[in-house]
Amino acid sequence: MRKNKVLCFGELLFRISPASNVVAAEKQPMQLYIGGAEANVATALAGWNVPVKYSTVLPDNFMSKHIIDYLEYHGIYTSSILYAGDRIGLYYLERGADLKGSMVYDREHSSFSQIKTGTIDWDKILNDVSWLNFSAISPALNQNVADVCLEAVKAASEKGITVSVDLNHRSRLWKYGKEPIEIMPEIVEHCDVVMGNIWSANTLLGIEVDAHIHDKKSKDAYLHHAQKTSEAIANKFSKCKTVANTFRFDANQDDILYYTTLYHENKFYNSNEFNCKGVVDRSGSGDCFMAGLIYGLYNNNAAQDVVNYATAAAFGKLQEQGDSTAQDVLTVARLV
Numbered sequence: 001m002r003k004n005k006v007l008c009f010g011e012l013l014f015r016i017s018p019a020s021n022v023v024a025a026e027k028q029p030m031q032l033y034i035g036g037a038e039a040n041v042a043t044a045l046a047g048w049n050v051p052v053k054y055s056t057v058l059p060d061n062f063m064s065k066h067i068i069d070y071l072e073y074h075g076i077y078t079s080s081i082l083y084a085g086d087r088i089g090l091y092y093l094e095r096g097a098d099l100k101g102s103m104v105y106d107r108e109h110s111s112f113s114q115i116k117t118g119t120i121d122w123d124k125i126l127n128d129v130s131w132l133n134f135s136a137i138s139p140a141l142n143q144n145v146a147d148v149c150l151e152a153v154k155a156a157s158e159k160g161i162t163v164s165v166d167l168n169h170r171s172r173l174w175k176y177g178k179e180p181i182e183i184m185p186e187i188v189e190h191c192d193v194v195m196g197n198i199w200s201a202n203t204l205l206g207i208e209v210d211a212h213i214h215d216k217k218s219k220d221a222y223l224h225h226a227q228k229t230s231e232a233i234a235n236k237f238s239k240c241k242t243v244a245n246t247f248r249f250d251a252n253q254d255d256i257l258y259y260t261t262l263y264h265e266n267k268f269y270n271s272n273e274f275n276c277k278g279v280v281d282r283s284g285s286g287d288c289f290m291a292g293l294i295y296g297l298y299n300n301n302a303a304q305d306v307v308n309y310a311t312a313a314a315f316g317k318l319q320e321q322g323d324s325t326a327q328d329v330l331t332v333a334r335l336v
Helices: 021-029 037-047 063-073 143-158 180-188 198-205 221-235 284-299 303-317 331-336
Strands: 004-010 014-020 028-036 052-055 089-093 101-106 129-135 162-166 193-196 242-252 255-264 267-270 274-278
Touching: 004 193, 014 021, 014 037, 028 037, 037 052, 037 063, 037 129, 089 162, 129 143, 129 180, 129 284, 129 331, 143 162, 143 180, 143 284, 162 284, 180 198, 193 198, 193 284, 198 221, 221 267, 242 303, 267 303, 274 303, 303 331
Parallel strands: 004 052, 004 129, 014 089, 129 162, 162 193, 193 242
Antiparallel strands: 014 028, 089 101, 242 255, 255 267, 255 274
16 A cells, blocks of 8 residues: 655755866856755655655746656656746855855745745645645745745644654845744644754744854764753644754865754654765755655654664765755665
8 A cells, every 4th residue: 555645845946056067167157956945855755765746836837847857757746736927946056065155046036935825725735645844945935935834734734744844044035024933933833843953943943052052062062952952842842743953064174074863752862973075065965864854754764763864865965966865775774
């Protein structure tokens, strides 16, 4: 018997970056990738044989038809995609490993950004779904999209569907007169799984963070803080039973340290520590971790195995060009 699907809801974006090497740049100076947090999660899950469908809003034109072909080629169900508006959102990302601060969004008036409550028939879309995933990037766009996200999680929660959220915070967004703390807590009240880090939990949910945590220069201090943050989220949001926190430190451009934690059903777990000299592309690593969490929990894997797999997948993504991962289950398992 085939399991019900995971539904990923959010904006599909085109990513434009300079070519990855000098030779390629001589022929074509820019490269185009299909991205967007939820699309990246859906791509990873489909590659790991989890039945997944994707819901977004695209303009009704030839470019969207090519996108649909791409998604379906990767095994993603596309029947829940709506067609409206005139443009696909963009973001521009500098190439190379050091990408901090080198991103520009161009998402105003995109098809997805114009969605309103009542547009999506959630009863129909959620009919064959057991899991709904979205990210905090969507409510950051404008009030209408935030209202649709709340509409979605309420509908899913009423049906007993597991709801997960990635608390990815983008300071370049949230420009419509509302702070994240005014929007996100009401949405997270309907979420079962919350992923982020101790700093995004503070900014988006108001969970206390130690402003001097970096001064302690201690992994144990970070892990202890992650446990406190996880417990605080679970106490504040009664529906939430699972909280994951990621830590990625860049000692310098060529020295990356990565590890994560998982709080699941009142127990705390942490992953192995990964490190590498330089990365190919930072984009999409967090989305890959979110996909790994869903993969493990969806398949009822042991909690330690869940966090180990998700962490390995996210770390592996750092060595892949583009937004989504092409790692299969065996590739990830070899990293665990």
